[in-house]
Amino acid sequence: MFLRTDHGLELAGGTSALRFGRAPVLSAPARTAEWRGRIESFGWTPDLGAAIGSRDWWRGLATCTALCAAVWALAPSWNRPILSTVPAPLDGSALDEARSLSFGASALGGTSGMRLAATSRVVPLANTPERPIVEATATLGGGIASALERTGVGANEAREAAALVAGRVDPAELTPGTRLDITLGRRDSPSQPRPLEHLAFRARFDLALEIVREGGTLRLDARPIAIDHTPLRIRGRVGASLYRAARAAGAPAKAVESYIRTVSGLVPMGQVGQDDSFDLIVEQARAATGEVQLGQLLYAGLSGRRDVRLVRWQDGSRTEWLDPKGVGERKGTMMWPVAARISSNFGWRVHPVLGFRRLHKGMDFAAAYGSPIRATTDGRVASAGWHGGYGNFVKLDHGGGLATGYGHMSRIVVRAGSRVSQGQVIGYVGSTGLSTGPHLHYELWKNGVPVNPRSVAFATVQQLQGDELVRFRRHVAGLMGVAAR
Template sequence: MFHSRVLPADAVPVFGLRAPPRAPFSLVVDLGGDLFSRRWWRGLGTLLALTGAVAALAPGLEPLAGGRTAEFDEPAAEQWDSVGIGALDGGAKTGLPMAETAAVKPLAEAPVRTSVALFATLGPGDTIGRLLARNGAGGADAAQVEALVHSAGRTLTPGTAVSFTLGLPLAGGARPVERVSLRAGLDLKLELAAGADGLTMTRVAIPVDRRPLRIRGRVGSGLYWSLRAAGANPAAAAQYLQALATQIEVGSEVGSEDRFTLVLESARAATGEQVTGPLLYAGLDRAVGSPLQLLRWRTGGQAQWLDAGNASDPRPRVSSGITWPVQAPITSTFGMRLHPILRFLRPHKGIDFGAHWGQPIVAAADGQVERAGWAGGYGQQVRIAHGGSLETSYSHMSRMVVAPGSAVRQGQLIGYVGTTGLSTGPHLHFETLRNGVAVNPMGVRFVHVAAVDPGQAAAIRARVRALLGA
């Protein structure tokens, strides 16, 4: 009879029973498992041995030894500079002076240039006589040139370019004036030349095309920047927005598909120079709404904008808007924006003009000063009441020149641009308020109808046709 029994787990197998296979030897040991076993300690020892070997073979942390750049003496440094590979702090000057040899013979006297041709521009407060004198001209000739230019009846402005030629030096070292040429205006050039009877002046008339300049374009994503992209300068763009604001709310009643037309005074010389003047006509062809044809016309001794294209009333009607308080481009409009200092979205309750420090600020319309002083984050602020629950405010000023309670007229100086209060730089923050609530200044206008002689309607429309045919 056979008997069987179960061997204990730790019994050594006999009678030909095979032991379980052992894991193959490996230096790679997972130290995250089987903690503190013989295999784990062996893996830790291997890691420490490898780390010690790397540390023993690694280079030291001390600075590497290096040579010192050789310093050239002065002749060698000059030689390197002459070929353009000298030190940058010396500018790597090129060109070597040539030393004289025994073949060089000294001159008894140095040659003098028989004439000197120069070009200069007038500075602020400068005169043509002082310009010539400080460039070597004789005092008598400089005074004569100034007298002749003055007789032309033109005032030379700073920046006027003057080209002139001076002759052989006289006994005192000063040179006589041989020729002077300058531009005394867009339509006049003055040429002075020395002759047997002294200096004489010739007036050279320059043809000037004075046809108005017309600019057209599509409103697109932003009216102001579309005006600038079409070629309107900042002053003309500001005048155009001000003209539109007498009839519509620019911020909400101008669409991206609307097309604008500006006509400016312009003078273009035959030599290519061009000078533009004030805005004469502001037109807007609207996709939604009637078109605008605004003409600058003098009525009652004042220049105002007439709606010459109103179809319901053949007589031109007048509506005056607010005057922009400073001559500068608009840098931030009315509405939500990321505050440049606080760095979070908040309503921008007015418009910002990117003016320079110290530029004059004028009242946008007739009214009475309500406040003139410090207003927290607004800095130095002037607030003016205009009647009908309408107010305007002017903030971040550097200086104020009006007092509370004083009456001001449209265009009157009230202060100067600054950066007081919560401001990142010089600018004017301009607000309009109706019943104490901020509204878009682009859409504010004082609606009234001025008396315009109906007999002038034909002349006004003829003027519009002439400007649009420019």
């Protein structure tokens, strides 16, 4: 069914947009709005890089050509100059004033920042007045006297001040780079050096020195600085990184590195868990003026999967890490007794001289005749001399049930009962005893049983006794009484 409307016939009862009849006629306002929309949507400058060859592209090319032609038609002739106004050149005082007020490179004659020339009202002074007192700072380098002379103090007075300081502190103890606060007084003429009125500096962490002038003479005042030597104790949880956790807790970098080296001798770092706790104590000196100096690691503790408690003990030139009971253990690998290749390892083999299969109780080193043989670690010479098939033989006792033997020597240079240190020469390679050529036969015993030298990590045990043990326990009690930070 179709309905008649003003625009023709329209399908009734549906949603179809089909219409029959003539096209609708728009009113004047509608036509104006339609043309305005077309003009606004019309692209005057289409992109010549897109849709090449389309109708919009050709229209844009025509617009560009028309604009270029308009510029060409309106441009002046190519050889006709464009006139402009040129300022008159400056000379004389006008040029000087312009240079002083303008910005420019000094290399091109610029005088930026310079003042204008003085006028006739300015009267020059015969003598420039000096400051009555000059305050200066100097850095200690070659000595007190040279630092004062560089500041302007006379040589005689500088040496006098240096002598006063040397009477209180050894000049060798003064740290280069120390800051000197110097006050110079008035002088009679510019040709004379200024007198020293005051000198102050920190000679040591616990001592400050001051030189003042009283009645024409210099006097030295020493001001001791109170120092608190209570150690710094830091505890914390290991977490993801032991190093970062200790540094975040306030431990100095060198102390943390020493802590890790000390603890890793007993517990590999790979076995330290995140829930383990670290405990370290560091030397600390806190001055009354607020400065703090941190020193060496004194205590290293670790609790968790494995407990470690080590105390640093120094007696004279000897420094050891001991447990709180005074028992220490130094971990390390024994050095090779001779610089040579291994010709025969520990185990069963056919004896090169006897010709039958037997256990080779050590290692053979194919070294040249006369090569030096060294002790693999510290010990005592248990025996030194001829020992059957071993020829010239040396046995060293290292304590803790460990001993080493060195056979087939050409010459022995140690005596039974003497002490030897690691790396000390005890003899020379030879071919004595049951031997087919110059070499060193090296053995290692643990509780009297031969073991493979490759499989043993050597340990030296130290036990404190007597008065030293009493002092050590007193030292440990003082450390354990320090409160954690």
